[in-house]
Amino acid sequence: xxxxxxxxxxxxxxxxxxxxxxxxxxxxxxxxxxxxxxxxxxxxxxxxxxxxxxxxxxxxxxxxxxxxxxxxxxxxxxxxxxxxxxxxxxxxxxxxxxxxxxxxxxxxxxxxxxxxxxxxxxxxxxxxxxxxxxxxxxxxxxxxxxxxxxxxxxxxxxxxxxxxxxxxxxxxxxxxxxxxxxxxxxxxxxxxxxxxxxxxxxxxxxxxxxxxxxxxxxxxxxxxxxxxxxxxxxxxxxxxxxxxxxxxxxxxxxxxxxxxxxxxxxxxxxxxxxxxxxxxxxxxxxxxxxxxxxxxxxxxxxxxxxxxxxxxxxxxxxxxxxxxxxxxxxxxxxxxxxxxxxxxxxxxxxxxxxxxxxxxxxxxxxxxxxxx
Amino acid sequence: xxxxxxxxxxxxxxxxxxxxxxxxxxxxxxxxxxxxxxxxxxxxxxxxxxxxxxxxxxxxxxxxxxxxxxxxxxxxxxxxxxxxxxxxxxxxxxxxxxxxxxxxxxxxxxxxxxxxxxxxxxxxxxxxxxxxxxxxxxxxxxxxxxxxxxxxxxxxxxxxxxxxxxxxxxxxxxxxxxxxxxxxxxxxxxxxxxxxxxxxxxxxxxxxxxxxxxxxxxxxxxxxxxxxxxxxxxxxxxxxxxxxxxxxxxxxxxxxxxxxxxxxxxxxxxxxxxxxxxxxxxxxxxxxxxxxxxxxxxxxxxxxxxxxxxxxxxxxxxxxxxxxxx
Numbered sequence: 001x002x003x004x005x006x007x008x009x010x011x012x013x014x015x016x017x018x019x020x021x022x023x024x025x026x027x028x029x030x031x032x033x034x035x036x037x038x039x040x041x042x043x044x045x046x047x048x049x050x051x052x053x054x055x056x057x058x059x060x061x062x063x064x065x066x067x068x069x070x071x072x073x074x075x076x077x078x079x080x081x082x083x084x085x086x087x088x089x090x091x092x093x094x095x096x097x098x099x100x101x102x103x104x105x106x107x108x109x110x111x112x113x114x115x116x117x118x119x120x121x122x123x124x125x126x127x128x129x130x131x132x133x134x135x136x137x138x139x140x141x142x143x144x145x146x147x148x149x150x151x152x153x154x155x156x157x158x159x160x161x162x163x164x165x166x167x168x169x170x171x172x173x174x175x176x177x178x179x180x181x182x183x184x185x186x187x188x189x190x191x192x193x194x195x196x197x198x199x200x201x202x203x204x205x206x207x208x209x210x211x212x213x214x215x216x217x218x219x220x221x222x223x224x225x226x227x228x229x230x231x232x233x234x235x236x237x238x239x240x241x242x243x244x245x246x247x248x249x250x251x252x253x254x255x256x257x258x259x260x261x262x263x264x265x266x267x268x269x270x271x272x273x274x275x276x277x278x279x280x281x282x283x284x285x286x287x288x289x290x291x292x293x294x295x296x297x298x299x300x301x302x303x304x305x306x307x308x309x310x311x312x313x314x315x316x317x318x319x320x321x322x323x324x325x326x327x328x329x330x331x332x333x334x335x336x337x338x339x340x341x342x343x344x345x346x347x348x349x350x351x352x353x354x355x356x357x358x359x360x361x362x363x364x365x366x367x368x369x370x371x372x
Numbered sequence: 373x374x375x376x377x378x379x380x381x382x383x384x385x386x387x388x389x390x391x392x393x394x395x396x397x398x399x400x401x402x403x404x405x406x407x408x409x410x411x412x413x414x415x416x417x418x419x420x421x422x423x424x425x426x427x428x429x430x431x432x433x434x435x436x437x438x439x440x441x442x443x444x445x446x447x448x449x450x451x452x453x454x455x456x457x458x459x460x461x462x463x464x465x466x467x468x469x470x471x472x473x474x475x476x477x478x479x480x481x482x483x484x485x486x487x488x489x490x491x492x493x494x495x496x497x498x499x500x501x502x503x504x505x506x507x508x509x510x511x512x513x514x515x516x517x518x519x520x521x522x523x524x525x526x527x528x529x530x531x532x533x534x535x536x537x538x539x540x541x542x543x544x545x546x547x548x549x550x551x552x553x554x555x556x557x558x559x560x561x562x563x564x565x566x567x568x569x570x571x572x573x574x575x576x577x578x579x580x581x582x583x584x585x586x587x588x589x590x591x592x593x594x595x596x597x598x599x600x601x602x603x604x605x606x607x608x609x610x611x612x613x614x615x616x617x618x619x620x621x622x623x624x625x626x627x628x629x630x631x632x633x634x635x636x637x638x639x640x641x642x643x644x645x646x647x648x649x650x651x652x653x654x655x656x657x658x659x660x661x662x663x664x665x666x667x668x669x670x671x672x673x674x675x676x677x678x679x680x681x682x683x684x685x686x687x688x689x690x691x692x693x694x695x696x697x698x
Contacts, residue, residue, distance in 0.1 A: 013505060015505050015506075021595065022591050022592050022595060023592040023593065037509065037669065124665060125592065126592045127592070127665040127666060128583060128584065128586070128590060128592065128664075128665045128666025129663075129664060129665030129666070130405070130409070130662060131405075131408055131409045131662050131663065134409035134410060134411060135409070135410070138410060194663075195665075198664065198665065200584055200664055200665050200666070200667055200671075201665050203667075203668075203671055204665065204666075204667070204668060204671075352668065352669070352670070353509075353593055354590070354593050354668045354669065355668065357592060357593055
């Protein structure tokens with residue numbers, strides 16, 4: 001090695017992005033090795049809010065663990081709850097009334113829109129545009145109000161029960177949901193005009209942070225990250241669960257793999273979720289929302305069970321081993337952003353700091369879900 | 373003796389004007405941002421939150437000035453002062469009306485740009501002395517940004533000076549007696565006319581480190597940039613300096629392109645016209661900040677070196693030709 005090359009090798013410095021940093025939206029720490037403003041190596045350091053949810057699962061009864069699931073990804077708590085109750089129902093062989101399944105889909109999709117709206121605001125905030133965040137919150141507030149009326153909670157719902165729902169919707173919910181969809185439909189074109197097609201935003205996102213389909217496969221990325229890289233994979237279509245097969249909706253896919261592609265996937269997904277909600281509201285059957293014969297004490301038969309759902313950020317799946325006691329014997333949770341984040345190290349190599357933060361924002365990280 | 377009294381009065385008035393403007397531009401910014409974002413903005417302190425700047429100021433002044441371990445103390449202390457002083461100094465040559473100007477010197481324009489360059493030193497020293505990596509990155513960004521935007525700005529200024537034949541700001545204003553004679557129009561000799569105005573406006577945005585060019589303090593990347601380590605009034609000085617610089621930048625645009633204190637229709641010229649134009653421009657600064665996302669550093673430098681500098685040079689040459697013909 002020449003003297004010059006050697007001297008340049010040491011002209012890097014380490015920069016601690018986090019655990020407290022405005023762009024990480026939580027206590028994620030990224031150890032950056034920087035060469036000027038270029039990133040030589042970015043090493044995510046996890047574990048600042050690790051709460052051992054899996055171990056907690058082994059020490060709580062099946063019903064008690066419900067609250068934990070919602071607290072992992074607090075932004076799509078409904079999907080996570082759905083994954084867990086569906087797993088236990090599969091293990092116990094409980095039939096869920098149709099009305100309950102429809103309402104589950106409606107609330108889960110509302111929750112997904114809410115999560116994407118928040119991501120949109122926070123992402124544009126990462127890029128330096130402050131105002132869209134408040135507009136996103138304005139819309140999101142409507143969803144939270146809607147969900148609050150039926151679930152009694154605004155963030156971590158625990159609305160689902162084994163074999164159904166906690167309670168039925170009231171008469172205002174259907175009208176409220178329809179009114180909200182009408183409102184959001186009229187606002188999304190405005191968001192596209194003001195933000196998406198803004199020339200500064202386009203130059204910041206187009207071609208920035210490309211993630212290839214190959215890289216997605218390697219790290220097991222799912223959700224909008226995967227669909228932004230050209231792979232059409234969505235649990236709702238590929239491994240249908242609940243009543244999703246009864247609805248007509250598309251899986252938005254973009255092939256560029258850059259930040260703009262992931263951005264557009266999420267924007268389009270909001271529209272698709274609205275389509276699902278509309279159809280579900282139209283077809284909403286009457287009947288009970290709770291299965292009749294759910295045992296008071298949940299003790300699934302001995303066996304190994306798995307269930308996956310499509311949460312707002314990708315595939316959330318749970319695998320449990322039951323030994324027919326009132327607590328799971330072993331539990332493994334697979335959360336989507338953990339895999340999505342793990343490709344950050346490879347994808348951000350050689351990027352500028354500002355672009356890498358755009359990439360990080362486009363992965364839509366929720367830290368408590370990474371650390372579990 | 374009269375001259376001395378006059379200067380003392382001007383000195384006090386300018387400091388008051390600069391501080392008041394800085395304070396109330398913050399209020400305008402917060403209130404404006406609030407309304408742009410469908411919020412109310414400050415409303416608790418005084419009617420319409422009008423006393424909010426005083427409350428903020430009192431809070432900042434009563435806070436301890438923290439000096440982190442390992443900083444370069446003299447530079448760390450000097451930097452905030454350097455951010456504020458040049459801005460106030462620049463007010464000396466600004467003609468608020470025909471007679472209301474502290475020092476009517478012939479190289480007023482040159483002086484303002486000289487002081488504007490000192491302002492960069494504040495950012496550099498503040499970032500460097502802080503002994504914080506984010507602050508150093510921010511300082512290098514701010515300096516490269518300011519240097520590359522001063523070039524098209526100065527070339528545009530040279531164009532205006534060629535037309536007016538003077539570097540005395542009051543004389544430049546006096547030549548633009550009505551709206552048709554403003555230097556924003558091509559027929560006054562400024563060949564590209566409104567384009568050069570937009571160019572100068574963009575450069576002022578970049579010079580004052582305002583969004584969408586606020587790379588120096590890109591909070592999602594660099595936390596608070598060069599003033600990350602400053603607490604209390606140290607931060608307050610940087611903050612006030614920024615707003616004072618906005619006022620200076622807008623004053624310059626008003627004087628060079630929009631006829632300063634002259635009325636558009638030639639009626640009742642005076643300070644009111646100057647202030648109307650000044651605050652309209654200041655509001656545009658606020659408006660832009662809350663509308664656009666931030667550019668990247670390379671995008672910013674590209675804009676300057678690939679577009680603004682060539683355009684301003686072309687404008688310079690064409691204007692020179694046009695003036696020869698006229």
